[in-house]
Amino acid sequence: MLILLNLLSGVALLVWGSHIVRTGILRVLGADLRRVLGRSTDGRLKAFLAGIGVTSLVQSSNATAVIVMSFAAQGLLPLASGLAIMLGADVGTALMARVLTLDLSWLSPILVLFGVPVFLSRKQTRLGQVGRTAIGLGLILLALHLIVEAAQPMMSGAGVRVMFGALTGDTMLDALVGAAFAMISYSSLAAVLLTATLASSGVISLKVALCLVIGANLGSGMLALFGTLAQNAAARRLALGSLAFKFAGALLILPFAPLLARGLPVLIANPREATVGFHLIYNTLRCCACLLLIDPVGRICERLLPDRAVPNGEIRPLHLDAAALSTPSLALANAAREVLRVGDIVRAMLDNVAELLHHNDLQKARETIRMDDDIDHLYAAVKTYLAQISREQLDEPDSRRWTDIIALTINLEHAGDIIERIVSDIEEKKISHRLSFSEEGLGELEDLHTRLVSNLQLGLSVFLNNDLRCAERLLAEKERFRDLERAYSYAHVDRLAGQTLRSIETSALHLDLISDMKRLNSLFCSTAYPVLDAAGALRETRLRKRALDTMHVKE
Known part of the structure; x- marks a missing residue:
């Protein structure tokens, strides 16, 4: 025996x-x-x-x-x-x-x-x-x-x-x-x-x-x-x-x-x-x-084994291969690819928002709201997939990557919810009353929207490549966006004082959009922090910012 x-x-x-x-x-x-x-x-x-x-x-x-x-x-x-x-x-x-x-x-x-x-x-x-x-x-x-x-x-x-x-x-x-x-x-x-x-x-x-x-x-x-x-x-x-x-x-x-x-x-x-x-x-x-x-x-x-047609309107994860879970590095690569797909859906929702700022298209608004369900579905799938990866088998770089992926997934899901609320407000306060923004107000919103899309793309690039220069640029863009948000809010109040009819009709919606866009931009720019932290540049950037703020106060 x-x-x-x-x-x-x-x-x-x-x-x-x-x-x-x-x-x-x-x-x-x-x-x-x-x-x-x-x-x-x-x-x-x-x-x-x-x-x-x-x-x-x-x-x-x-x-x-x-x-x-x-x-x-x-x-x-x-x-x-x-x-x-x-x-x-x-x-x-x-x-x-x-x-x-x-x-x-x-x-x-x-x-x-x-x-x-x-x-x-x-x-x-x-x-x-x-x-x-x-x-x-x-x-x-x-x-x-x-x-x-x-x-x-x-x-x-x-x-x-x-x-x-x-x-x-x-x-x-x-x-x-x-x-x-x-x-x-x-x-x-x-x-x-x-x-x-x-x-x-x-x-x-x-x-x-x-x-x-x-x-x-x-x-x-x-x-x-x-x-x-x-x-x-x-x-x-x-x-x-x-x-x-x-x-x-x-x-x-x-x-x-x-x-x-x-x-x-x-x-x-x-x-x-x-x-x-x-x-x-x-x-x-x-x-x-x-x-x-x-x-x-x-x-x-x-x-x-022919391909089966996917039911209309149904979206499914494409990259979350269960067989790769036994190899954490492969599973993390799959999860990252799926998160980038979520980012593409967020980008499509933002493009629809740009059209809704110009035109009162009720069908486009309803379609954009429905797209948030796709984000929620993929968010749940990625979160479940990441939870199945054994954290004990991850080395230090893979562990950081796991954290970055889950953080971006959560931020993109929050972004989808914010865009859904933005479109609901546009439908309720603009489309249903057949209103339009003033030329000045529309120009401001377009500028913020363009910067928002650019920062989303830059944030996804930072997540994918961990590029330090892009991360520093993204953090600078966040500060620039904050300054513009404040300036455009003051400009809108000045137009209200001038009794501009279109500005008065869309005032509440306009200010809400600026505030929501600022929140979206913060979510998109958050991918810069892990890269700057890993490079030891985050603390230096913050100290430099504080010094500049102190100089402005003294002036």
Whole structure:
């Protein structure tokens, strides 16, 4: 019993090490890997090579699948390019299995000794995540050594022979067991490494090992498909096409597994090397052949999973991919994209306000009020999505980014409410009475509106790029807007004293609009503060402002 527990603990350590490496690489290079995959849409060979490269780094075709299917769900990746990347991911996994089965037991203690102090001393930095990745690699190599050590005495037990004897009769059963383990461990790489190690220890035969490897490929494809069930048809088509390639390959090769098991030892005597070599050759030949079949398979997937029409008036999140939640850096990038979409809706509402200042269009006013419901819906979706991201897994930059995203989301939702109230006031006080602003008053409102739209765009740019100069400019624009708000309010009062009829009729609405625009501008300019704070410039800016205010008072 103790021997079996040692074996199972070695398997658990292998799975855990694979998870640590995958998450560590994604935290360090997540944005760069997304960029590489996102630019691999102009050629199938380029997409195929990108899939190999990215998967070799993250050591998980499932992690690559999460990124690729996120792009597909957002409409950023054609189906053909996505399928080519997925095929490359399968080859990348096979290459890493070959590397990790080399005799690298001497490297395990070095990696752990390097990784532990680096990670513990710098958890919230990129270097700390590199240390975490080194720990994961060390654990994988240590786990493989422990599995070999635990498997040696197992062959002398009759119970062990009976337990593994169930895996020696049916090729389909063996393949299903391999698929099940890949799904449970969330790693086809871990399944292949375990299979190769058990084969080298004599616990399972080479025939069983080959079937388990084929099944592990199927398991990774099923994992990807299950992960897209909650996504749109574009992501599910990509997962279905990838699974179809793996299923077709399994159907073609499984009948020849007994023959291959007898022939491979002639070329490769070591069962471990034979298992890994078969995995690499099988995936390489299968994926190269499937590259020629991408178009017909893509057409079949599009027929089986057509796009569904969205009901009129319904808006849905486009970028909040649930499958990316396990990788915080990817999830934060998705949330940021969705928040920018909310900003686009706020901009559209502001454009409608500009038209309502000139024309009494009741239909335009009602449509603008309805758009606030879209903002509320996306706001709730982004807030829920961010709440599902584990804060404990965020390093310091990602934690600040999480705070910036939620802050901007809240501010844009408040902005939508303010614009809704502005339009309601225009409808009630201007449109219903068929009034219009004076030329001077309309010019002032137009000036404030133009500055408001410009500051919204500048604020979103600061949020996206964290540019210090733009943040300083945005803060200066806030002060300028405040001065204009005060000046235009005084000018309006002067017109009232001159008994200007239009100014008197729209006085309450005019002053309310100026006040509301000032509040909107404050919300849009608030994105400058995190950037200035991070750069240490906020305190200096405030001190300089106080000094200027003191000089004005003395004058």
